[in-house]
Amino acid sequence: MNDEKKDLIKIIKQNFPKLSKGQKLIAQFIMDNYDKAAFMTASRLGEKVGVSESTVVRFASALGFDGYPKLQKSLQELIKTKLTTVQRVEMSRDYSNDWAVLNKILKSDIENIRNTLDEINPKSFENVIDDIVSAKRIYIVGLRSSTAITEYLGFYLNLILDNVIVVSYGISDVFEQIIKIDEEDLVIGISFPRYSKKTYEVLEFAKKQGAKVVSLTDSQLSPIATLSDNTLIAKSNMASFVDSLVAPLSLINALIVALGMREKDKIKRYFDKLEHVWKEYHIYDDKE
Template identity: 65%
Template structure:
């Protein structure tokens, strides 16, 4: 039984023993789980017409320690189910530009905090090691995650050889992956709603014996099913836009850690690059241009 069915089944099985107010909460959640998942206990109670304490007791009846745990499971349940239209409807609470700014920044701060608190440092270290040891590195990402692939690929290409970004089209992805083998690393990046093509590419890479690193939002992500290492970063956002702040920060940490491991090689590469950048005026130099 899937997690979605587990939670809904739990509510259904408990329905008969709930109080009148708790039944109203249960019915609202079953009918409007996408909206309830982002309501506070007070707001849910107000919407249903019961007290906040009734909402808390409802969570306890379902064997949750409190309402935040129930809310977290609801949010986990809907990660891959919300359509863009539903996500736009959820943005209705952004009532002003100032409120929008504060809510988005707070959500990103929360995503960063949760990511930092939940990171598995042993997996992070193993991921860094796999990047430094791989013969070839292929980065697979589609849709909004292509931004992350470009960022990671840009810096890894400055640190080491044989880094390929396969995010432009799925046909290009398989054409670039068809020689992948046990000495290579494939990095798959994907967040809800997950690209089915990214999942298929990781499955193929795994079948060829390559190591697979998944960078996604949860160990329950379908990208994790074919990975040797899974690094998670939260991307929750009550809007139609995906939050890439925590994922980008995680990639930043990976790049820095790899750079430290390859310190001598990085220093040599950047020394040569600085000469090229200077010679061909890659970067603006106001002081030089003013002379």
């Protein structure tokens, strides 16, 4: 079974009649509380509904999953798009105190970076660098919560290259900003749950114009990944009402540095000039 491509709730409903009594208790709990169940261990889930851990494991198998971790992963993929902000706030109430928040969030971000490193495709990373170097123009689009890292990527790419355009909400519509895009151009799309529909539409338009599309997102199943020639995956799992953009930002840092290494001489000349400007106009506090 391709676990991540199926809606878990639909799978549960289809299999519900043939489940055992204990398994039906698990199924009903998940359907009613999928936001909570997604982060429960098999033992904790069994305890919550009054069945054994082994019953939970057999329940996963009955649905066609190769173990409970696979089922849990499918459930976590499901809630990325189904959870409302209100539900995310409710999940955050499980944090007992300020230290618990700090501990949980930092550990979650560490795990996201670790999983990103484990799953990143080195060839895709290299291909994206090649795409950036060879493009006539580079458009970067990432709206809603992705705006922050979109602007960050645009800022540093503009220090290295002369052909970077950051697409954002402003005086002109986003489509007006990319109307000149063609087959020699590259568009970099950035989108994380809850995925921005407008970002998808911009990339879809660019694709129709023949432009090459690169995406930075959290899964090969994300909407913009289906449009992309190359996709970079950065994990952003977070049991909270805020989006975790630590791993995506770390991946962007790697992208910027790798690109900079290909343009070392150009960057050195550029920054030598900038240093004189910064010093002359007192851009930074250089008190000794």
